[in-house]
Amino acid sequence: MTEHLTIGAFARRTGLSLKALRRYDESGLLVPDAVDERTGYRYYSPAQVNRARQISLLRRVEMPLAQIADLLATSDPVAASETLLGWWAEQERLLTHRRGTVDYLLDQWRRAPEEPFQVEVRSAPERTLATITSRVLQADLVATLVENVHRLREHLTASEAVVTEEWWAIYHGVVSPDSDGPLEVCVPFEGLVPPVGRIAIRIEEGRTEAYAPISAAQCSYPRILHAYDAVTDWVRRHGEPTGPPREVYRVPWPEDPTAYVADIALPYREAPW
Template identity: 50%
Template sequence: MLTISEFGRRTGLSHKALRLYDVSGLLPPAQVDPANGYRLYDEEQLERARRISVLRQLDMPLTTIAEVLAGSDEEGLIRLDRWWAAQEATTAARRATLQYLRDRFSRSGSTGLAPRPVLTRDVPETKIASIRSDTDQQNLIGIIVTATDEIRTYLQAAGATLPGESWVIYHGPVTPEAEATVEVCVPFQGLVDPSGPIAIRVEPAHHEAYCTITMDECAYPRIMLAYDLVDDFVRTAGSTITGPPREVYRANCHLMPRDQPAVDIAQPISRSAILEGKP
């Protein structure tokens, strides 16, 4: 058995950190001396402690560390890669936001979004697998990337056929100051049962207005300008909104050049006389 001081020396963890990991259930001591309350650790806990230390250096939250370390090493590797992909996507989005701000400072008269058409289309009834989460703007990208990968992995293991695209449906306004529910959706074909956070449902057929943007234009707040274009179109057309707005991500959009069309900003609407005959 190792004292907390010896265990901390061999793992690089402070007494404060070890007490925190004990309270959180992440790394409880093997024994607590009933006479003096001293924490004692087993040598077999050294590897887990060292992994926790390295993961914390990556700024991974304790709850995520618990998930990474909860199962086998193979499962932990999948969760680690999924989390890291979310971090990289968040960094790319922040970089695009920075560029947006630089553009605004250097060209104060521009809108920040090049003119583009808003079109309409019919969307057929579609079977989807989805995960709902409450999030604010800061954590949104990470949740989208993580949930999409989790759903795709589950569907592929179940033998479903995936067309490639994915959606994010916004059931409330997500802002830097306020959380709202988002639903990450992956369309599929086949017979699949729900599992854990993954729900299976049918998205009703609908008519929608949409415009297409690039991955760079997805960054907040530039993406809101695309939503404004669609909102203005719907208002001018005299249509009624019939469902929550959504973002439709094309297959492998994360691998596309960031200045290429990749995402549709879409709003389900009713048909109107003004729109009849238009695409």
């Protein structure tokens, strides 16, 4: 049982190709037990079959070689299991997000005449805001919004400021699985409030903004992208944006999914043309 296997025999036993085995040798992931110095022939030991099969399986689920190396370097099987599980959870998360993107594309094609969005213009006054800025991936977006609004409201009411239902989120960067903002959650108020921890207090200048009201049903990804598209297109036709887009929530979340829940707003300046 201590005999050596040639690369071909080893390939048949493990389900790996010759090309793959040579590459894994090169990269150090799976080095033959012995290499004939004269001929360069690779000889594998039967004891290596197990590792090779694990590599084969991990490649079948498309784990990168570098991560396979890390994983198999973990001696503790419990830790290895957790690493693998974590990686796999990430794969499932990615798939879930992609499903949303596919849905959006299907939306565009299927009901081609998507109900149009009313884009309006309004002048927003200067306001004093309490804000929390964070980098967040799409998966954690809703939780982050809810949590930060709650923290801001708690701080403001504890400071005896006057707050309303109104709040908004400014997307300084794209929030997607590949990109994490930054995202600034804002609650406007009246009063005198100190900053604390990650809560900043700042003045937001007055501005003109184009906005589209959306319903609760339209507010979830990916349908919300249609509203962004509509506002962005409108602004491009009438002028140019002067800042990042935002979602403005002005009422409590309604029961009725067709009821108004928020505005997608984009500050802009009219074109000189």
